[in-house]
Amino acid sequence: MQDGISAERAAAMIPDGASVMFGGFLGVGSPDRVIDALVARGARGLTLICNDTASPGRGVGKLIEAGCVAHVKASHIGTNPTTQKKMISGEIEVELVPQGTLAERIRAGGSGLGGVLTRTGVGTVVSEGKQVLEIDGESFLLEMPLRADFALLRAHEADHFGNLTYRLTAANFNPVMAFAADCVIAEPEEIVPVGVIPPDAVRTPGVLVHHLVRRPQ
Amino acid sequence: MQDGISAERAAAMIPDGASVMFGGFLGVGSPDRVIDALVARGARGLTLICNDTASPGRGVGKLIEAGCVAHVKASHIGTNPTTQKKMISGEIEVELVPQGTLAERIRAGGSGLGGVLTRTGVGTVVSEGKQVLEIDGESFLLEMPLRADFALLRAHEADHFGNLTYRLTAANFNPVMAFAADCVIAEPEEIVPVGVIPPDAVRTPGVLVHHLVRRPQ
Amino acid sequence: MEAKEVIARRVALELRDRTLVNLGIGLPTLVACYVPAEISVAFQSENGIIGFGEPPPDGLEDPYLTDAGGGYISALPGAAAFDSATSFALIRGGHLDMTVLGGLQVDSSGRLANWMVPGKLVPGMGGAMDLVAGAKRVIVAMQHTAKGQPKIVEALTLPPTAARRISLIVTELAVIEPTDEGLVLRERAPGVSVETVVASTGAKLLLDGDTPTMPIVSPERVAA
Amino acid sequence: MEAKEVIARRVALELRDRTLVNLGIGLPTLVACYVPAEISVAFQSENGIIGFGEPPPDGLEDPYLTDAGGGYISALPGAAAFDSATSFALIRGGHLDMTVLGGLQVDSSGRLANWMVPGKLVPGMGGAMDLVAGAKRVIVAMQHTAKGQPKIVEALTLPPTAARRISLIVTELAVIEPTDEGLVLRERAPGVSVETVVASTGAKLLLDGDTPTMPIVSPERVAA
Secondary structure, eight states, X not given: OOOOBOHHHHHHHSOTTOEEEEOOBTTBTOOHHHHHHHHHHTOOSEEEESSBOXXXXXXXXXXXXXXXXXXXXXXXXXXXXXXXXXXXXXXXXXXXXXXXXXXXXXXHHHHTEEEEEESTTTTSGGXXXXXXXXXTTEEEEEEOOOOEEEEEEEEEEEETTOOBOOXXXXXXXXXXXXXXXXXXXXXXXXXXOTTSSOGXXXXXXXXXXXXXXXXOX | OOOOXXXXXXXXXXXXXXXXXXXXXXXXXXXXXXXXXXXXXXXXXXEEEOSBOOOTTSTTHHHHHTTOEEEEEESBOTTOXXXXXXXXXXXXXXXXXXXXXXXXXXXXXXXXEEEEEEXXXXXXXXGTTSOEEEETTEEEEXXXXXXXXXXXXXXXXXXXXXXXXXXXXXXXXXXXXXXXXXXXXXXXXXXXXTTSSOGGGOSBOGGGOOEEBXXXX | OOHHHHHHHHHHTXXXXXXXXXXXXXXXXXXXXXXXXXXXXXXXXXXTEEEEESOOOTTOOOTTOBOTTSOBOEEEEEEEEOOHXXXXXXHHXXXXXXEEEOOSXXXXXXXXXXXXXXXXXXXXXXXXXXXXXXXXXXXXXXXXXXXXXXXXXXXXXXXXXXXXOOSEEEOSSEEEEEETTEEEEEEXXXXXXXXXXXXXXXXXXXXXXXXXXXXXOOGGGBOO | OOHHHHHHHHHHTTOOTTEEEEEOSSGGGGGGGGOBTTOOEEEEETTTEEEEESOOOTTOOOTTOBOTTSOBOEXXXXXXXXXXXXXXXXXXXXXXXXXXXXXXXXXXXXXXXXXXXXXXXXXXXXXXXXXXXXXXXXEEEOXXXXXXXXXXXXXXSSOOSOSSOOSEEEOSSEEEEEOSSSEEEEEEOTTOOHHHHHHTOBSOEEEOSSOOBXXXXXXXXXXX
């Protein structure tokens, strides 16, 4: 693991137009300091991959409001009226993905699998334009793997190797996103020396993490 | 979680001819006391789903030697000459599955997925008789989900709800097998009251575990 | 008794001992208040926890411990936390014994629509499609009508949540079970006639002998 | 220097700083003894750990801490343990920078056979097929011949481990790189002539100018 970087440095690494996975569930477990820095640097044209768009002023909701976002792939945008307004006005394109399918598509993208075969979405608008496979007499939708240029994670502890832990429901999409991006940046609450996190407590192995965001100086 | 059961009781619950997943990697992380009890009760015709068949006198190797086994689905049998001998004599039927594919097939079986799409095995004997899908110009093998009648797990700690932890490399196939059987029996080193294992340390939620094997009296 | 309370109390009678249950946001969440005292249920929240309880006392909230609606919760002793992939492995792998969801429409084939109103409301499906496709039992807890219009209809006019037939509909007027033959009226609410139920329903209801009155878990049987 | 040591020392030069590496059982395991001092490599064992080291002192073995060959190992500070599904998500998801595997045969198209000899030896593929299909670089570390017969052949006679072309072959005689054009002889071992390599090889070797002598990491550069 290299030295910790500032949230501003992390935001500067992410170019306009990049696809970015954000951990978080209604803003819980979001990389909030990097989000603030992305807003501050005036990022534009981002593709967000995230469970939801939180609410105005919270989590990735700040990016929506600040006009940083061109595309959203999420399971739910109902808690953020701004996302809905911008979708209707055509400013933001939204792809809605069932929550479990979103998690599995990201996992497939990070695990080298060719796709996900799921019952979820069969017989609904989600299946439109997608291949349906009959397996053992049952229909399964073939959903494509998802990857991104960046994954921005919120962790509880990180050690100097980048090993991560998460806290309660703040884990959500963070662990699975750690596998699925070309560059993984984690924003931990605490940074501890190597050896402080026992091997069985590590939930994301440090080899997956490219940069740690350091605490404000 | 009901009261803990004895290893003998666990072995008695598993009828001859049942399909059984066994955690363990070369005997490390195997449910050894239930294995001994299965040998003692003279189980017959079992289908074993496990990474390997360990070695004679160790882990599931004991079941092979004692004549309990009719079928084996495993990634490796090279460390157990008895398995090889019985395979050649026709006493045991062996299906060899690449280790990562075995883990994913079990995960698919436990997660309601219709199959696994993997590069592993394409262009090898593993692909014989299986469907190959072209996805984005690349070939992926369609591998079927795996489930069993029983999963026998070795855990480190269990609480009275059946929440489980594992230790270092003794985790291996245990966590994924916990999802993939009709009846899941865990053999922990330690049984602790509810509340002793913190929520973030739980690696198998207790709702998946049907029976805990108690310590010898 | 308010409509929502009637519904929540009746749904609570569907809870079984030692099962894993997911309650949707809104009305279904109320079901947790009426768990019969003699049974023990583990509640799952799809954002990643099994074993949560009432909101914590004022000032003791943990910002990293919330339910799928974003509200603060408590963890009960024996709780287990996990990530989204594990959460949906539980939901889609058949490990969830029951889910209770709200509904916009249910049709005569038992299909549910509950995630969007084209041109009006496009919140997204969240975990609803996975829950309906994956849970062993799917209970729809909803008011019988909306703005005087029946929500139980011959054929959905809203986009379905899943192809699958749901298990049971519980409203403030009736309990209705979708079957191969169609929608069967199983129970009517106290003081509600079969005719009232039929008049408020937009799909054909089959009667199965006398229609008994809905039993509702009484206050004294509710867990403290 | 013994053949195995030559091979392990040369393979060690392929290690890059801050990478994740999986070493197969047997000869490849020796590579860990020759990691150049200036680089830091994380070793993965597919049974579920990153960051392990030498066997522990006598009597301090942990029965739940072993490598993929079943031998006792130590965990280094910063080690991470995980289950088999996670382990192979790392291997197949492109997170493993390099794997070093033994080989029975490699053919002119760069395909590897290393998991069975029909009718003789059927140990199973273990993780080999996943490693060859998934690692960014696949290095085959093997002796150049077996019982006097070439192991580098025009076309495999043994069942392939994967359809994919491996990255590099390192033997005690030579370093050979499979390319679109065929097998290119990149290096020869100290004191070994190109003619000797060609004579010991069952497939056509392409020469790319002078064939330099294999650099081998010297003892003083090895990490303590």
